[in-house]
Amino acid sequence: MIHLSQRYSSILIASCILTSIIGNAVSNQAVARDLFVNNDNGSDSHSGLSATSVGGKQGPVRTIGKALQVAKQGDSIHIANTGVPYQESISIQNSRNSGLVGKNFHIIGNGATLDGRKTIAYDQWTAVGNQIFEFKPPRTTFLLLYIDNHPATQVDVPRDARKVPPLEELQWCLFKHKVYFKPANNRLPDAFDVSYTHAQVGITLINCQHVVVENLVVQGFQLDGINVHDNVFNTQLLQIKSRGNGRSGISVGGASRVQIEACLLGNNGAAQLRTEGHSVTTLKNNDLVDTNPQAPAVVSDGGKIIR
Template sequence: MQPFSLLYYCKQQTASRLIYCCLLLIWLLINPQIISSTDAATWYVNNKTGSDKNNGISENTAVATISRAITLAGRSDTLELANTGIPYRETMLFRNLGGSPDRPFVVEGNGAVLSGLKTIDVSKWETVKEGLFVFPLDKTPYGNPFLVSRGKRIPQAKSLDLLQTGEHYWDRSGNKIYFLCDIGKRPAEYQLEATLRISGLTLTSSSYIVCRNLSAEFFSNDGFNIHGDCRGVRLENVIARHNGDDGISIHESGGLIVQNAHVHDNFFGIQDVNASRSVYNGVLAERNQIGVSLVGGYHSLVDCQIKDSIQKEVDIAGANPGHLIGAEYNPLCKTILFAQNVSLFGYGNQTGLSIRNGATAIIERSVISDSQTGLMVDSNSFCHMSQTAIIDCDTILKSNSPNSFFDFNYYTPGQINWQNTLFHTGQFADYVTASKDDSNSHTGPLKVRPDGIVELPPGSEGTKAKLKVGPSDPITSTFTVVNP
């Protein structure tokens, strides 16, 4: 009810009701956000010229920190970050704050960077012995923290006994960092920083949020971390790099859409778990330990390129998350992946696509290339693969699954391990006869363009697989790669 309508209503009432209505009118005028709930505010943040003493309602009166802007913000508002060239060294935490399906909360990053780094106080380094120094911490942050020197990660030893020159060892139980300097140097000469903040964009039970044009780097845990009842979350044109655990991760039963992202040099590029639902379009993931890890939930990868991962490009596995009600009976927790027009370039790593522990994958019009094993399906899992090329892998296919479907595919010569029977290169026809699979598939030389698209060999035009395989459009990232 608008104030003037309320005033007209008050005139028609008794004296006692008139007093009540007048008090209500005064309260509404003092609290205009109640009168016009559809109005959303924009809060400006500038870590160079802003001040947290400002009101934040214009560029000229911007606040200095994201955390201050969030305390000022309300439902369906907008945060406008100035890209000053200086990283915002803080976590962007949303807790029970968001928008609605028709009016999402918007974070406009404008290319700004969130950083989890904190400078190490050189005066607190203690000498253990010649060249070896220790830094005491109040506590170790969650995740996989590490040291950074001039923007580059310092190699990390697995134990103090294995520490080599130029490496560090993070003693998590003792809350200490050990660093073995080069001969004749001390820690102060390295300009050391540490990943002492846990995650970048962090959502906890916050729904209908759009975040775009933002980078998250050097956090001990995740760049983009989504927990709890989070629905309708969308990331657009984001970068997640150099994080101790995941570049992007959604948990519980939340929903996430990612459109155009570059995730690189994390442990997991993407790791979505529990009964979460995620859709990735146009994502480039590279130089992670594992490109994409999916452990529970439904997930879609379309027009994505996953490459140069140290261990596996994509690994999916069924799960039984004990903290979710009825997880053992929930088929969503078994993990379902739909992959279409995807390229997985292994460059000699362990596996292109691994399907384990009761998981299901549907893969179409995609490319798996240059891994030791192209596709692995265990006996409890299921894979439906068609119109897909597996190229230059020692083992094209390793499947113990009794129910999978493979047909209308393209393979370069390599061995196949089907139901624990090994078919060597040149025995493809024997594999087809034994498995009853791939009867319409082809073997022979194939070429992959740098953009991840396969050039089908002459003569394939007449097959049912007359479709371009790999991303439907070349992956041409507009992002600037920093510290590759």
């Protein structure tokens, strides 16, 4: 009888522990919130718990970064598409930016744009002759030059070149860590909307799980539009347009496991998708535009790709 009683006690304890675990999971899902971001009428002094300002601290935050700071496990972040790009780099990381089984941490972009470019001011250009102008950026690795929201035509420079190659109108090149650009119609560079890839990465994911990021445009970053860095599991990237970034549209590395679905990757400088490490990337119904032989659809330095 003593042994039977001990057995029942063990079962009762195990049952209580299981009930507690399930209760905590249900409780965590029950308190998951909706947070709102608006770079037009939001303020980072707001709570983010309302899509519209209703007085006091109630209303949307202004930046995605602020929403990620106040977010908790299993929350959803709704980004307003105001027509004005969000000029920021964001990082999704650790447990507070993760979801649970059955309740993802969700970022809903609504077609908004995350943009890493910086405009070149008129006084940053120096005329060097032959209607060519020179600009020295802070970094040149994977740099792209934009004209009117599109990557401009770059002229390759041989490694042993001793001078700037001939440039046609609206072409540019990189020579000795400087940008050389030829405007059209004998105009000055500031007559055009000229910018360059400045911020390094649009969205970095690291040490998180059960995350969904969807319906965002990510462009103009020096390295990657999205970098799934390491230890990212059960994560989906849906309906993302990642374009015109210096290295790749999406990079997946480390031990990460990610699904990329219904995404458009194009006009990125070295690869549309790159993988490395021991990562596993599942691709479903994507469009990887590889019209540039210098930037193939996929560059794999490790990892596994499932199509």
